[in-house]
Amino acid sequence: MKPANSIFSNTGVTVFETMSRLAMECQSINLGQGFPDELGPEILRRKAAEAVIEGPSQYPPMMGLPELRQAVADHNKRFYGLDVDWQTETMVTSGATEAICDCLMALIEPGDEVVLIEPLYDCYLPMVRRAGGIPKLVRVEPPNWDLPRQRLSDAFTEKTKLILFNSPHNPAAKVYDRDEVQFIADLVLKHDAYAICDEVYEHILFDGRKHIPLMMLDGMRDRCVRIGSAGKTFSMTAWKVGYVTAPPNLLTPISKAHQFVTFTTPRNLQSAVAYGLQQDDAYFTALAGDLEAKRDLIANGLSDAGFAIMNVGGTYFLSVDIRSVGWDGDDVDFCETITREAGVTAIPMSAFYQDADINHFARFCFSKNDVVLTEACERLKRYFNS
Numbered sequence: 001m002k003p004a005n006s007i008f009s010n011t012g013v014t015v016f017e018t019m020s021r022l023a024m025e026c027q028s029i030n031l032g033q034g035f036p037d038e039l040g041p042e043i044l045r046r047k048a049a050e051a052v053i054e055g056p057s058q059y060p061p062m063m064g065l066p067e068l069r070q071a072v073a074d075h076n077k078r079f080y081g082l083d084v085d086w087q088t089e090t091m092v093t094s095g096a097t098e099a100i101c102d103c104l105m106a107l108i109e110p111g112d113e114v115v116l117i118e119p120l121y122d123c124y125l126p127m128v129r130r131a132g133g134i135p136k137l138v139r140v141e142p143p144n145w146d147l148p149r150q151r152l153s154d155a156f157t158e159k160t161k162l163i164l165f166n167s168p169h170n171p172a173a174k175v176y177d178r179d180e181v182q183f184i185a186d187l188v189l190k191h192d193a194y195a196i197c198d199e200v201y202e203h204i205l206f207d208g209r210k211h212i213p214l215m216m217l218d219g220m221r222d223r224c225v226r227i228g229s230a231g232k233t234f235s236m237t238a239w240k241v242g243y244v245t246a247p248p249n250l251l252t253p254i255s256k257a258h259q260f261v262t263f264t265t266p267r268n269l270q271s272a273v274a275y276g277l278q279q280d281d282a283y284f285t286a287l288a289g290d291l292e293a294k295r296d297l298i299a300n301g302l303s304d305a306g307f308a309i310m311n312v313g314g315t316y317f318l319s320v321d322i323r324s325v326g327w328d329g330d331d332v333d334f335c336e337t338i339t340r341e342a343g344v345t346a347i348p349m350s351a352f353y354q355d356a357d358i359n360h361f362a363r364f365c366f367s368k369n370d371v372v373l374t375e376a377c378e379r380l381k382r383y384f385n386s
Helices: 015-026 042-054 066-080 096-107 124-130 149-155 178-190 248-261 267-276 281-304 331-342 370-385
Strands: 090-093 113-118 134-139 160-166 194-198 224-229 242-245 317-321 361-365
Touching: 015 331, 042 267, 066 090, 066 224, 066 242, 066 267, 090 096, 090 248, 096 124, 096 160, 096 194, 096 224, 096 242, 096 248, 113 124, 113 149, 124 134, 134 149, 149 178, 160 178, 178 194, 224 248, 281 317, 281 370, 331 361, 331 370
Parallel strands: 113 134, 113 160, 160 194, 194 224
Antiparallel strands: 090 242, 224 242, 317 361
């Protein structure tokens, strides 16, 4: 029989699914996949439920409900000082992953080069390749996650169409500072390129850090696509509501891709998210503060178990050096072993790099209930101390 598409048929099951299945099999505490334990704000859930009852139940506009698109524009102004025309520069998608897919399908021609910074969120590379792009990979590496400026500069050429840039960064938990963001902006301008900016963790930053969208910098307003996520901002990952901010010259082709990928997103969820984005500053401050406390809880617990902890600037994730507890195997074996024998599941960091030579770090998700995090740390402490 004729083969299926080589890119997707040769892509394995995601590491998140693999480790989650193993966690279920072993009845392990799953700190692998990145989703919160909580239900999300009750007021938003009620708004969504009311919208289902009240209707209508037919297709909402392809670009998204006007009230949500207006809320996205207001959000850009409120937090970043960006003046956005909601009618020509915003769009709603069925999650940030769909938004990334739309952008890559719309902006890449076969043979275009795309700069990517490893470690990579797992959907980036197959999507770039399926769109015909040629990936140019540059690494940030533990323990410091420093931006390798010369290597990044060398990755940009006259063939570069865009950079796919993620900050706050999953899985490194790195928050790029203004100087780093400016360096990337300068490269984009120098090479007449674009930037797709995955900013889904924009409100989950710690220790007083500030998120700096690339779109804010001089010369970048017409070259950037900014992607946000209600799933991360409101701790409801199942809702799959994303939103795109882009200049009309980029949003027009992106919207053409969107119309053939999902076309639209459930109306009731859009209504609730529109309400959510209008919450006062206290909500967004509490979101970061609560997760910072969880970061500190798991960091202290894993330190007590003997782990060397990597710096965490934002997101849901904390990485450890597995050699610090005497582990001399690789990170895949480590994660499988602690799942089966200690009852705690993590993700091997090598899964986020194309070459598995960085294979002695594991990533834990801490967006869980405190009692769950405490028990996970105690299990690991007992296991490695024994």
